[in-house]
Amino acid sequence: MIPTISSSLYFRGTYAVYVGLFFIFLITPLTVVGIFAFNDSMFPSMPWNGGTLAWFLNETEPQLGLFHDEDLLESIGVSFVVACFTTIASLVLATCNAFLFEREQFPGKNLLYILMLTPLVIPGVILGVSILAFSSTIANWAEMQFDYDLEFLRPGITLVVLGQFAFITTIATLVISARLRKFDSSLEEAAMNLGATRIAAVMTVTLPDLKPALIGAGIVCFLMSFENFNTTLMLVGSDAPLTIAMFDRLKEGSTPVLNAVSLLLMVASGVLALISVFFQSEKPGS
Amino acid sequence: MDKSSYTRFSLWILLLPFVLWLLLLILLPHVDMVSISLRERVSARNYTFSFKNYTEFFIEPLYWRTFVRTAWMSVLATLITLLIAFPVSYYIAKMMRGRLKALLFILCLIPFWVSELVRTYGWMILLRETGLLSTFLQWIGLSDQPVEMLYNDVAIMIGLVYTSMLFMVVPLVTTLDSLDDSLIEAGYDLGGSNWNVLTEIIIPHAMPGIVSGCIVVFMLSLGNYLTPILLGGKDSLWFTEQIFTQFITRFNWEQGSAFGILLLILSSLIVWAGLKLSRQSFTNVMS
Amino acid sequence: MPENSNVTFDLECRQVTKSFGDFTAVDQVSFQIPTGSFFSILGPSGCGKTTLLRMLAGFQHPDKGEILIKGKSVLGTPPNRRPVNMVFQHLALFPTMSVTGNIAYGLKRRNVKREEIRTRVADVLKRVDLPDAGDKRIDQLSGGQKQRIAIARCLVLKPDVLLLDEPLGALDLKLREQMKVELKLLQETFGTTFIYITHDQSEALVMSDQVAVMNQGRFEQVGTPQELYYHPETSFVAGFVGDSNRWEGHIDAIEGERIQIKTVEGESFVGRSIVKHQLKKGDSVEVYVRPESVNIENPKNRSDLPNQCRGEVISVLFDGARSQFLIRLPQTEGEISVAMPQTGEHAQLRKGDSINIAWAADQCLCFRRSSGNHDG
Ligand SMILES: Nc1ncnc2c1ncn2[C@@H]1O[C@H](COP(=O)(O)OP(=O)(O)O)[C@@H](O)[C@H]1O
Ligand SMILES: [Mg+2]
Numbered sequence: 030m031i032p033t034i035s036s037s038l039y040f041r042g043t044y045a046v047y048v049g050l051f052f053i054f055l056i057t058p059l060t061v062v063g064i065f066a067f068n069d070s071m072f073p074s075m076p077w078n079g080g081t082l083a084w085f086l087n088e089t090e091p092q093l094g095l096f097h098d099e100d101l102l103e104s105i106g107v108s109f110v111v112a113c114f115t116t117i118a119s120l121v122l123a124t125c126n127a128f129l130f131e132r133e134q135f136p137g138k139n140l141l142y143i144l145m146l147t148p149l150v151i152p153g154v155i156l157g158v159s160i161l162a163f164s165s166t167i168a169n170w171a172e173m174q175f176d177y178d179l180e181f182l183r184p185g186i187t188l189v190v191l192g193q194f195a196f197i198t199t200i201a202t203l204v205i206s207a208r209l210r211k212f213d214s215s216l217e218e219a220a221m222n223l224g225a226t227r228i229a230a231v232m233t234v235t236l237p238d239l240k241p242a243l244i245g246a247g248i249v250c251f252l253m254s255f256e257n258f259n260t261t262l263m264l265v266g267s268d269a270p271l272t273i274a275m276f277d278r279l280k281e282g283s284t285p286v287l288n289a290v291s292l293l294l295m296v297a298s299g300v301l302a303l304i305s306v307f308f309q310s311e312k313p314g315s
Numbered sequence: 316m317d318k319s320s321y322t323r324f325s326l327w328i329l330l331l332p333f334v335l336w337l338l339l340l341i342l343l344p345h346v347d348m349v350s351i352s353l354r355e356r357v358s359a360r361n362y363t364f365s366f367k368n369y370t371e372f373f374i375e376p377l378y379w380r381t382f383v384r385t386a387w388m389s390v391l392a393t394l395i396t397l398l399i400a401f402p403v404s405y406y407i408a409k410m411m412r413g414r415l416k417a418l419l420f421i422l423c424l425i426p427f428w429v430s431e432l433v434r435t436y437g438w439m440i441l442l443r444e445t446g447l448l449s450t451f452l453q454w455i456g457l458s459d460q461p462v463e464m465l466y467n468d469v470a471i472m473i474g475l476v477y478t479s480m481l482f483m484v485v486p487l488v489t490t491l492d493s494l495d496d497s498l499i500e501a502g503y504d505l506g507g508s509n510w511n512v513l514t515e516i517i518i519p520h521a522m523p524g525i526v527s528g529c530i531v532v533f534m535l536s537l538g539n540y541l542t543p544i545l546l547g548g549k550d551s552l553w554f555t556e557q558i559f560t561q562f563i564t565r566f567n568w569e570q571g572s573a574f575g576i577l578l579l580i581l582s583s584l585i586v587w588a589g590l591k592l593s594r595q596s597f598t599n600v601m602s
Numbered sequence: 603m604p605e606n607s608n609v610t611f612d613l614e615c616r617q618v619t620k621s622f623g624d625f626t627a628v629d630q631v632s633f634q635i636p637t638g639s640f641f642s643i644l645g646p647s648g649c650g651k652t653t654l655l656r657m658l659a660g661f662q663h664p665d666k667g668e669i670l671i672k673g674k675s676v677l678g679t680p681p682n683r684r685p686v687n688m689v690f691q692h693l694a695l696f697p698t699m700s701v702t703g704n705i706a707y708g709l710k711r712r713n714v715k716r717e718e719i720r721t722r723v724a725d726v727l728k729r730v731d732l733p734d735a736g737d738k739r740i741d742q743l744s745g746g747q748k749q750r751i752a753i754a755r756c757l758v759l760k761p762d763v764l765l766l767d768e769p770l771g772a773l774d775l776k777l778r779e780q781m782k783v784e785l786k787l788l789q790e791t792f793g794t795t796f797i798y799i800t801h802d803q804s805e806a807l808v809m810s811d812q813v814a815v816m817n818q819g820r821f822e823q824v825g826t827p828q829e830l831y832y833h834p835e836t837s838f839v840a841g842f843v844g845d846s847n848r849w850e851g852h853i854d855a856i857e858g859e860r861i862q863i864k865t866v867e868g869e870s871f872v873g874r875s876i877v878k879h880q881l882k883k884g885d886s887v888e889v890y891v892r893p894e895s896v897n898i899e900n901p902k903n904r905s906d907l908p909n910q911c912r913g914e915v916i917s918v919l920f921d922g923a924r925s926q927f928l929i930r931l932p933q934t935e936g937e938i939s940v941a942m943p944q945t946g947e948h949a950q951l952r953k954g955d956s957i958n959i960a961w962a963a964d965q966c967l968c969f970r971r972s973s974g975n976h977d978g
Binding site: 055133163194256299 | 509
Binding site for chain 3: 213215216218219220221222223224225226227229230233234237238240
């Protein structure tokens with residue numbers, strides 16, 4: 030079952046068709062979403078009423094276009110802010126974690142490493158409710174003790190960022206650790222041998238080497254945050270990020286403006302994906 | 316040289332933020348959730364210790380049925396995803412070469428680059444009564460009236476499998492890719508059949524990938540909220556929905572916490588069993 | 603050990619010891635290196651060479667002992683402030699920087715002015731014979747060029763001592779031969795003290811002023827290449843440096859420096875004992891004879907060398923200048939390698955021929971049998 034070993038033409042044909050069907054299965058829903066963004070109808074469904082850009086550009090109800098839909102635009106803004114904070118926080122902590130687990134030796138390291146991985150197996154909804162419960166416990170306690178309301182511990186953007194930060198850090202740590210593990214630590218020693226302090230060696234030699242991984246991890250963090258639903262749903266306050274806003278509209282019955290947003294998201298993600306592929310492959314020496 | 320205290324210092328600097336993250340965002344919230352789940356509200360701001368929230372779960376059939384159903388459907392979704400993904404991953408990893416291989420692999424990643432909401436939305440457009448499939452069936456004459464394919468278990472299953480496909484394909488392709496072709500050739504050379512080679516060489520080698528894919532897919536299905544709600548409609552009976560209802564709609568945090576803990580215990584048990592059965596270690600599989 | 607203030611040593615180690623758990627990687631090593639010399643540490647893989655070098659560079663801390671550079675202890679000095687630089691086993695050139703970036707790295711850390719950095723980098727590039735390589739990326743260089751950049755990167759800092767950890771290990775054979783000569787010339791033109799570690803005896807013998815032979819964490823002998831080759835002081839050195847035939851046996855009789863040995867197989871040899879070994883009659887010994895010190899006798903014109911044997915050629919191992927005959931000694935079934943003279947004499951010998959061989963007592967070295975190592 031590898032090309033160097035002969036197998037019947039029939040088998041190969043069936044196999045190729047199967048894989049072909051798989052890819053059709055994979056892209057059909059997305060294509061459909063994209064195409065119906067241009068349907069001149071109040072519903073994202075058949076029949077096809079001819080193409081239009083109204084769902085992007087139209088300025089008035091009922092066919093209010095995406096670029097004039099204040100609510101959606103605002104939620105995109107919220108998502109963007111949340112994603113930026115989450116990405117920065119996760120990258121910083123993940124870089125520290127990578128150095129901690131790849132470079133340092135300390136008792137209990139294995140246990141802590143396993144605990145670091147646990148967010149991968151905690152369902153997002155539960156992570157969300159546990160953080161919600163804990164932050165409320167603290168906020169309630171503070172209110173009782175000091176009669177002061179810790180606003181940021183109530184559902185809202187801060188909690189959403191914290192919730193996403195909790196599990197996105199783990200993923201970023203894995204990406205950065207993998208790269209750091211491959212890094213030849215004698216380069217750092219060489220830098221110290223040439224007169225650099227340990228911190229200078231990390232700054233001038235190790236971090237530049239990690240740059241592609243950092244950019245890649247940053248893009249992954251950004252996308253995961255932007256697309257996150259489960260954890261966000263539990264922690265969201267009055268400012269809804271995009272996924273929550275879209276979900277609310279979907280429940281009410283949607284118009285193709287959601288297709289327009291989706292298409293925009295796909296294009297933006299595609300561009301980010303290309304950037305990350307570009308940075309991943311731009312390794313010196315290859 | 317003061318080397319030891321120097322490295323100690325850097326260790327503490329690195330350890331501090333990690334420990335804060337672990338305690339404040341992972342461990343303490345869950346401990347808190349356990350303690351909330353073990354109390355009963357007597358009056359406003361007055362609680363007693365009690366197992367009532369857990370006994371409630373077993374007394375009320377709706378709760379535990381939903382629980383069992385969620386677990387069962389998640390296991391099923393995991394198996395289906397594995398069965399669909401394995402041949403495809405094998406095809407990409409072993410039958411393809413060079414650019415085409417890279418292209419197909421990237422194509423597999425595409426759904427990841429769009430939000431789960433968009434993916435589910437795509438299936439809604441396809442499956443609903445006025446959707447594409449229904450129209451298509453009428454057009455080719457298989458049906459003479461619109462067919463509603465949304466809001467049933469099959470739709471949920473399709474959505475779950477589709478949503479988690481990527482998380483199965485990536486680990487599978489990665490491990491299969493690391494299998495040296497010459498091992499497969501040696502297998503055939505020593506007289507193995509397709510079946511022998513598959514079960515004795517390929518699958519054992521791919522085991523870490525299979526296990527990590529299954530764990531992630533299972534977790535994602537179990538914790539999914541969007542797909543069952545949107546594709547399964549009102550009667551989707553997914554356990555995360557119960558948690559959401561208790562927490563957000565009914566504001567019964569005690570009950571919601573108990574549900575959360577139960578779901579967490581279930582998922583840990585199944586992950587643990589999966590690791591034991593396949594003799595893999597958690598750290599190995601996850602990184 | 604008294605301080606000797608007349609001679610300046612660039613580097614001095616006193617009783618340096620380093621253990622990893624129960625395992626002693628470097629065991630009470632002491633040596634002194636005069637200014638401007640090329641000092642090699644030669645030993646098999648795993649004998650502790652890298653560990654010793656890393657202690658000199660400051661990446662590891664000795665458990666016991668003292669390291670002095672230019673007469674001052676450096677044990678309290680962190681690696682980035684020691685006046686030594688190191689060429690790493692795999693060179694450790696920074697892939698994210700250009701050649702210039704690599705060479706300027708150490709100067710920048712010392713806050714040298716821009717202008718001066720530029721001139722010093724250009725100067726050192728010229729001296730390693732790569733004047734135009736400055737803008738290249740590291741992956742555009744060949745193996746030999748990388749080598750020279752790695753050395754230039756250290757020498758531009760004018761270190762007191764340059765440490766080299768098997769730097770030729772990654773190169774192919776031809777390039778290695780060439781780099782040996784180049785390294786020696788570089789050392790002579792820069793005048794920097796080099797400490798060079800290797801497991802390849804030919805590298806050590808060709809380049810060094812002094813060689814230390816290291817085994818299981820200890821220095822067996824320190825001396826010039828000639829001393830090591832012709833006057834090994836321990837059986838390990840005799841076995842490790844150059845090729846040797848080796849027998850085990852015991853001492854039958856002693857007459858001054860001359861001793862009579864009976865090997866386990868039953869041969870009788872006349873040999874010389876190393877004075878410091880103080881052998882007695884009946885002691886177990888090891889006997890070493892180099893293939894090139896064995897004469898193939900001309901039947902018409904026999905020498906009067908004390909060790910005489912008759913044997914049968916069982917194999918001709920042709921290897922150019924290092925060709926050898928493998929000869930079986932019929933009485934005992936023992937075997938001995940004999941170098942093929944490069945004069946063309948005896949070139950007609952074939953498998954199965956019988957010949958007489960002989961060697962001098964001085965060429966037959968005896969050492970007290972050490973329990974343990976039998977390598978070499
Ligand atoms: N950090 C370390 N921890 C434990 N053992 C080590 C360490 N570094 C080296 N060793 C051991 O010390 C011995 C000498 O190693 P090394 O100095 O690298 O030898 P060489 O360079 O001569 O080949 C080896 O047996 C090695 O396993
Ligand atoms: Mg070494």
